[in-house]
Amino acid sequence: MADITRRLGWRHLRGAPTAHIRHHRGGELLHDGPGLSFWYRALSAALSEVPVDDRELAMTFHARTSDFQDVAVQATVTYRVSDPALAAARLDFSVDPDTGVWRGAPLEQLGTLLTETAQQHALDVLARTTLASALVDGVASVRERVAAGLAAEPRLPATGIEVVAVRVVALRPEPEVERALRTPAREQIQQEADRATYERRAVAVERERAIAENELASQIELARREEQLVDQRGTNARREAEEHAAADAVRADAEAARSVKLAAAEAERSVRLARAEAQAAREVGEARAEAQAAWLRVHAEVDVATLHALTGTRLAENLPSIDSLTVSPDVLTGLLAKLGVRDGT
Numbered sequence: 001m002a003d004i005t006r007r008l009g010w011r012h013l014r015g016a017p018t019a020h021i022r023h024h025r026g027g028e029l030l031h032d033g034p035g036l037s038f039w040y041r042a043l044s045a046a047l048s049e050v051p052v053d054d055r056e057l058a059m060t061f062h063a064r065t066s067d068f069q070d071v072a073v074q075a076t077v078t079y080r081v082s083d084p085a086l087a088a089a090r091l092d093f094s095v096d097p098d099t100g101v102w103r104g105a106p107l108e109q110l111g112t113l114l115t116e117t118a119q120q121h122a123l124d125v126l127a128r129t130t131l132a133s134a135l136v137d138g139v140a141s142v143r144e145r146v147a148a149g150l151a152a153e154p155r156l157p158a159t160g161i162e163v164v165a166v167r168v169v170a171l172r173p174e175p176e177v178e179r180a181l182r183t184p185a186r187e188q189i190q191q192e193a194d195r196a197t198y199e200r201r202a203v204a205v206e207r208e209r210a211i212a213e214n215e216l217a218s219q220i221e222l223a224r225r226e227e228q229l230v231d232q233r234g235t236n237a238r239r240e241a242e243e244h245a246a247a248d249a250v251r252a253d254a255e256a257a258r259s260v261k262l263a264a265a266e267a268e269r270s271v272r273l274a275r276a277e278a279q280a281a282r283e284v285g286e287a288r289a290e291a292q293a294a295w296l297r298v299h300a301e302v303d304v305a306t307l308h309a310l311t312g313t314r315l316a317e318n319l320p321s322i323d324s325l326t327v328s329p330d331v332l333t334g335l336l337a338k339l340g341v342r343d344g345t
Helices: 084-090 104-124 131-152 173-303 304-318 329-344
Strands: 002-006 010-014 019-024 030-033 037-041 048-053 056-065 070-081 161-173
Touching: 019 037, 030 037, 030 070, 048 084, 056 104, 070 104, 070 131, 104 131, 104 161, 104 329, 131 173, 161 173
Parallel strands: none
Antiparallel strands: 002 010, 010 037, 019 030, 019 048, 056 070, 070 161
């Protein structure tokens, strides 16, 4: 939409580079071109604004295949106005000189024209195509037919319209039919998935079997090595026992020899000790005999009174200890009398 400014009864229009402006006054063309900027009076000006940029027209319509199945066609047509003067002459692109707004709906007219033309050619193709073929090759065939039909449509060049490109986005059947068509493919995919699962399980079982065999072989090898280890340990233990037995025999022989030597030495020492004791006893006996003989000779040479005194002395030595002694006058008188008699004699 053009930008219009008001100044003292005058209007100033400033167009865009993608908009072709046509200015008539009194039936005379004063300005014609894209991106114009000029002053004009609203009461005497007739303005048209024709877009010359590429425009996208999205369309959706229904068609019926040869097997009477309904399909929805989604397509996009890219077009542009190649001859603005011709388009302005065939369609109403006039704008309000005060606001710059289109008085009619020219783009909707162009959209209707393009949509109906494209739909006519698409219906013609799909009417002779089965649903299965349409879903497989329908997009390309419909696009080619619609592009060829729009290029051969005489009304479009006569209106100054040029079709740039045609794109068919999708062909979709009804939801129930689409689900029914998906079922075999889903079943096949499920079967492939099940087959892959079974194969994966078979591979897993095979790998588990290989692992189990490897573990069994490892256990067998380990048992064989343990058996060798046990045999070697038995051999080592037997050899160690034999060496211990030989060492014990040598030790026993040494102990026996030492015991014999010790017994012999002890016997010899005992014999010597017995001989020494016998010699000492003999010598002690001889000394005692000589002492007794001497004692007897001494007693034989001593008088009777001395013997009595010695006897009293020995007797006194063997008497128990006397703490106190009581002497009566009679005993003392008799003792003194005996002593007096002995002194007189």
